[in-house]
Amino acid sequence: MVTILFVRYANSVYHVFTPTPVCNFYNFDQFPSPSSLPALSLILFCLKVKMRGFLIITLPYKQLTALIPQMVTRACEYAKDDLYIHLDSASIFEDPGKMHHSTWPIKASSQVIQKLYGSFSTVAPQLDTRIIMSGFKGHSIIPNNPRLQPANLLVDHLDDEKLKYLRAKYKCYFNLKEPITLLTDEDVSNCSVIAEALGGSISSETNEKVYENIVAGGTFDRIHPGHKILLAEGLLRCRNRFTIGMADGILLEKKTLAPLIEPVEVRIENLKNLLEDMDPSIEFCLEPIIDPCGPSGKDPRMEMIIVSQETLRGGHFVNKTRAERNLNQLDVVVIDLVNDENRNVHEEEKLSSSSRRMRLLGTCLQDPNLSNKLEPSPYIIGLTGGSASGKSSIASRLKSFGASIIDCDKLGHKAYLEGTECYSKLVEAYGPKILNETGEINRKALGALVFGNQEKLNQLNSLVWPEILLLLKNKVAELKIQGAKLVVVDAAVLLEAQWDLQCHEVWVCVLPESEAVRRICERDGCSEELAQQRLQRQMRDDERVKRAHVVFCSLWDYSYTTQQVLTAWRRLQRQGIVDDPLVTLNSPL
Ligand SMILES: CC(=O)SCCNC(=O)CCNC(=O)[C@H](O)C(C)(C)COP(=O)(O)OP(=O)(O)OC[C@H]1O[C@@H](n2cnc3c(N)ncnc32)[C@H](O)[C@@H]1OP(=O)(O)O
Structure with a gap:
């Protein structure tokens, strides 16, 4: 349509x-x-152009909690990319006079916030929802933030009286557009019964304490509703300053798909942008940390640390460290984990950044390289990755989908044949010890010589790469004549050789080092030390990922890798680069 x-x-x-x-x-x-x-x-x-939506919620708390799923589903019809949500707490808690700092109903507010973020993440996981905290804090004025200019103004439910009240209170927004009402009178009257049956009442038993200075820590990569719930809880309880330690360096090493974690500067920028939207009345201090405590282990002004169920132990560790340093103990506020209703079998049960990174596998991470002055056809994809990263197995899947594959190792073997110019240069450089009894180049002996010595490897590369590149260009020309539409150049050190300049896109296979070492030892029967040495001679995965258009990871089962390759292939189909619409998970591989 x-x-x-x-x-x-x-x-x-x-x-x-x-x-x-x-x-x-x-x-x-x-x-x-x-x-x-x-x-x-x-x-x-x-x-x-983004579809920026703005939702004002006014229903009383009891009705609201029961109607959230319905309201969220309808709101998603109008907001495609992002939706800012303002809860008019004066009407929600039916107690406008009491809405000042010391009496926010924190527990009730966080229940509404959790339910809203949870529902939006189930119904529209791609939608960036941001609940603005000013409503809870009794700030009646919506901050003057250019990002909050909506294309759609949504309101949960409106009667004449409420319309009058909202017109007066949110006048500027009504200038833009008449509000779209999400819930009907019938919805609301039906739900009061449900709400009572659910016993949706405000609990007073929980700690309702508010603090001047609070702290949190985490990676905050690819922000998801779980992060937003934690931040919102912090903001509800914060009057002055919110410090956040952003994990970096060694703290990221063990994380799933660590090379796909955004650089810390990007994460800080994204989080700052979100926090300033959520509550511009607070001072935010965001800093990278490379130890588990960061500022929470040394700042005497801090009073409370906010953690998730998963990082509770980290909260206790902070207090232990503070006790050793004669600093005050922090109150620890714990947030429940939110389940991910859209997860697949390999992903975590809770909403997590790891799952978000896994969903990037096979997708296009940056625009193709069209400025390389390459001919448009055939479309050339450079496939690369560290030793034992699963590159060849991905190449064979692409071959079964219809791609033409050029294996650069094989081209290398051709370049080494007796009688070639390359052969003479190598014998001259390394002497006859690199030859076997029949006079051929003994690649194992050559490998042993160069992989333990960076200088010798550089020398080999400078002799061999120009020869292989020549063979590569000839092969591409040959495939073009044969009518190939898509050529995949399988090259272990494509990026080190700057051959990305010969490709429209670079596809990278990543694998955690420990798994790569295990696979190399198993496959080649070598020692761990040798395997590690070989990996150290290559570029790191995070450096490769920076230059990648698509990333794959073969850490999980076979069909999960195939799924990633299919995702990448289908995008090429959509762009008209390849035309085999029949490729499926069951295609012969
Ligand atoms: C730009 C390119 O990617 S061209 C393709 C790669 N080839 C080259 O760079 C040419 C230089 N290398 C060579 O000639 C050979 O690798 C030799 C002679 C050193 C060793 O040959 P062989 O014992 O047959 O080993 P093989 O070629 O399978 O390489 C072993 C591993 O070393 C890695 N490797 C190969 N060349 C290099 C290099 N130049 N720098 C760092 N690592 C390398 C590969 O990742 C490979 O692991 P993988 O098969 O798991 O991907």
Whole structure:
């Protein structure tokens, strides 16, 4: 189905056809005249426009908790990329007069927050929802944040009286658009019965304490609703300063798919952006940490640490460290883990950044390299990865899907044949000890010579890579004549050799070092030391990932790797680069 996006410029209306379901009316007054722009760039611009939604929740707490799933499902029809949520606590808790700092109903507020984030993550995991904390804190004014200018204004339920109240309170938003009401009168009257049956009451037994200075720690990679619940709980209880230690360096080493963790500067920037949206009244101190305590182990002003069930032990460790340093003990507030309703069999039960990283496998991480002055066809993909990372097995899956594979190891063997220029250069450089009795180059002997000595390896590379590159270019030309559409260049040290410049995309296989060592020892019957030595001569996975368009990991079972390759292949199909729509998980591999 084709959807039409109307783009208005000055007094004219332009109709642009887009493949995504966009149904809004955008007014691009500051946009340069469309007549001066090629239609394609206009469409690309339109596709980039985010559907920014803004939801104001006003229903009383009891009804609200029961209606959240229904409301969330409907809200997701209007908000595609992000949705800011403001809870008008004066009406939610039916006690406008008491909404000041010392009496926020913290427990009740965090229940609503958890339920909202949990429901949104189930119904629309791709939607970036941000609950603005000002409503809970009795700040009646929505912060003047340009990111909060919505395209859609959503309201849970409106009667005439509430409309009047909201018009007065959120006037600026009504200038943009009339609100879309998500719940009907019938929904609301039906649910009061359900809410009572559920006993949705505000519990007073839990600690409702509020602090000046609080602290939390974590990786905060690819922020998910579990992070947001933890941060919201912190913000509910914080009056002044929120310090967050961002795990880096050695603290990340054991994490699943660590090379795909965003750089700490990016994580800090994303988290800061989120926190400032959530509560601009708080001072945020975000800093990288490489020890388990970070600032929480030394700052005497801190009063409370917020942890998840999983990091509770870390909270106790912080207090132990503080006791040793004669610092005050921190109150420890623990957040429950949120289950991930959309997880697959290999992913964790709770919402987690590891699962999010796993879902990136096989997807396109950055735009293809179209500035390399390469001919558009055949489309060339460089496939690389460390020793024993599963590269060859992925190449054979791609072959079974229809790709033409060039194995650069085999080209290397060709370059070493007696009588070639390369052969003479190698014998001259290393002497006859690299030859076997029949005069051929003994690759095992050559390997033993160079893999333990970086200088000798560099020398070998400078002699051999130009020869292999020549053979590679000839092979690509040959495949082009044969009509190949997609060529995969399987090369162990593609990036070290800068051959990414010969490719439209780079696909990288990553594997934790311990598993790579295990596989090398098993496959080649060598010692752990030798296996480690070989890996150390190669680029690290995190460096490869920086230059990767697609990443695979063969750590899990065979079909999970195939699934990743299929994800990558289907994207090529969608882009018209390959045309075999029949490839499935059951294709012969
Ligand atoms: C740019 C490219 O990627 S071209 C393809 C790779 N080839 C080269 O770089 C040429 C230099 N290397 C060689 O000629 C051979 O590797 C030799 C002679 C040193 C050893 O040959 P062999 O004993 O047959 O070993 P083989 O070629 O299988 O390499 C063993 C491992 O060393 C790694 N390796 C190969 N070349 C290099 C290199 N130049 N630098 C670092 N590691 C390398 C590979 O990852 C391979 O592991 P994998 O099979 O698990 O991926």
